[in-house]
Each structure stands twice: as C-alpha cells, then as structure tokens.
Amino acid sequence: MRAAVGLMEIGLVTYTPEKVKGFDLHVYCSKTADGQVRPAAEDMQNDVTCFCDAKVLREDPSIVAMSKNGPALRKNRLFNIPFDYVCPTNQLYRSKVLDYIKVINKEKIRGVTLNLYHFPEEVFCVCPRCVNLWQQSGLNWTQWRANIVTELIEDVRKIVTGEFAVEMFPDPLLAKERFGIDFERISNFIDYFHVPLSSRDYLTNYWVDLLARDFLKILKKPVVVELSAEMLSDEKVEALLKTMAYISQHDLKGLLLLVHDSENARQVCRYAAKTAEFRQWLGKFGFEKMSQIVDNWATLY
Numbered sequence: 001m002r003a004a005v006g007l008m009e010i011g012l013v014t015y016t017p018e019k020v021k022g023f024d025l026h027v028y029c030s031k032t033a034d035g036q037v038r039p040a041a042e043d044m045q046n047d048v049t050c051f052c053d054a055k056v057l058r059e060d061p062s063i064v065a066m067s068k069n070g071p072a073l074r075k076n077r078l079f080n081i082p083f084d085y086v087c088p089t090n091q092l093y094r095s096k097v098l099d100y101i102k103v104i105n106k107e108k109i110r111g112v113t114l115n116l117y118h119f120p121e122e123v124f125c126v127c128p129r130c131v132n133l134w135q136q137s138g139l140n141w142t143q144w145r146a147n148i149v150t151e152l153i154e155d156v157r158k159i160v161t162g163e164f165a166v167e168m169f170p171d172p173l174l175a176k177e178r179f180g181i182d183f184e185r186i187s188n189f190i191d192y193f194h195v196p197l198s199s200r201d202y203l204t205n206y207w208v209d210l211l212a213r214d215f216l217k218i219l220k221k222p223v224v225v226e227l228s229a230e231m232l233s234d235e236k237v238e239a240l241l242k243t244m245a246y247i248s249q250h251d252l253k254g255l256l257l258l259v260h261d262s263e264n265a266r267q268v269c270r271y272a273a274k275t276a277e278f279r280q281w282l283g284k285f286g287f288e289k290m291s292q293i294v295d296n297w298a299t300l301y
Contacts, residue, residue, distance in 0.1 A: 009254035010293050012265050013226055017041035020265045021300045025224075025254050027113060027194075031100060033083045040104035045163065048104075050097050050117035050152070052083035063090050065125040072120040085120040088148055089130050101159050111163030113194050114156055118149045118168070118179040145180035157189040165224070167194040172214040183219055192222040192253050199228055201236045202243040212247045222253035229257040229264055237271045238278060245282060245290040266301065273298035
C-alpha cells in the first residue's frame, strides 16, 4: 500500500539499508562525511557525499580545501563549517567519487542523491591548483567555481541511470556565491532537488515553511524537503508532525524524515496514528495530504 495519496511521497533518510512500512521513498546514506563507504542499498535512493571526507583528510591533510584564513576543517573556528572538505578540483579524489558512483549504479538502486559536492564557502579554494585553474579560465571567481560544481553534476548525470537528485545547503539566495551551486544550470541535469531543513526540533517552525516556499519558487525541478526526526520526545514528535502538515500544503514531490534508526520512524508513525487530538487538529484545519498519510499509518501501526 502506498503511504500517501496524490503526488507527494513520504520517505526516510537512513544510515541503515532498512525499509520501514508506511514510507514510499527510502534514501540510504551510502557514502558519508565521516569517510565511511558502504555497498549500495537496493531499491533505495543512495545518498553519496562527495568532497567531505574526514577519514581521507586525516590520512592526507594536503588535499584539504584552503582559504587565506586556513583550511576547510571543523576545527578552524574562523569559519562555521560543519564538515571537513577536500578541494573540489582534486582530480584523484574526484575520480574516486565517480568510480564509486559507477559501482553502485550497477546495482538495483532507485537512484543517486549527490551531497556536499560543492565548495565549502565563497573564500575557498585558493590552493595553487585552484588559483591557476581560475586564472586560466578567464572567468570571474563566482562563475569559475559554479563551472567546477556544474561539471561534476553533469559527469554524474552521465553515469546514473535511475533518479538523480542533489542536496544543498538551504540558502536560496546566496548558494551560487557561497558554494558554487547554480540552481538554474544544475536543473538541466537532475530529476529533483533535495532540500534539507534540519533542526534539533521544530517547536519554532515558521522558518521551515518560509524556506520551503522560497525553494519552490526559484527551483525549476521538483523539490523534496527533508526534516530531522532523531531522538524525539512526544513534544518534539508533535511539533515535527505539525510542521510536516504545514509544508505538505505546498507542491512538493516528497517529504523526508532523517531518522537515527528505523525505530525513530515507527515512533513518529505510532504517535501520529494513536494521538486523537493531533488527528482532530489535522481534520479541523483541512490538512488533507497529511491526514491521508496518517490514515495509512493507522492501518499499519
């Protein structure tokens, strides 16, 4: 049975290749920013982290992305960078990423979602190779960096035979200047955008609706929004579910929950299905898509 009626899918982002009843789209993190590289998960969207690799950078610090104020590492407190970044023009590492995608594409996967495939911030990277490539290009700094990122997206599109999506830092205004992400050009190569709107909780949630609407306005391909559903109390589950209800009113391709494990996902389903007050709230305010999702969960949990 499908988890949702209509066009919007409901799905999960997981660190284990396990499907959970009541969800349509399963995204498995097969290559992650800590450096772990895992086999493909069949019949799932495989999320591949490109240039963030803490393990490789511990082994070879020379390949880190650089700025005039130091490396793109979490320990460099001059920047608010959540991951450790390899320089995106390092051809050896780039080739290893493409080779990995070629390997998982041979399996029976739903498709590939590319993650952290861009520059860490606008002042990166000024290693000698990047400076030389930029100067040879004849382009301004912003356009050159966007070319580097878009060329990778195009190369991955040539490999992936299933659905191809990209994640991004959720900045709808400055993505090109900061990260080299040119939404308009990238849209020529992908099937949809995956927008993570992560938070420890959604007790304050107006910003989620705001950013979801902004991205739907500017992106020229379907949009999937990801919310965090890890380590939940009942109060946090209810806030998450109400946030899901609000953004389900928009024209999304899908709505994903990032879970610590499959039990987190089942916890959300059980709470929604068994909490009469929440289901009455959905009905009272006309959240039809969310009501359909919860009605289906009620048949399963």
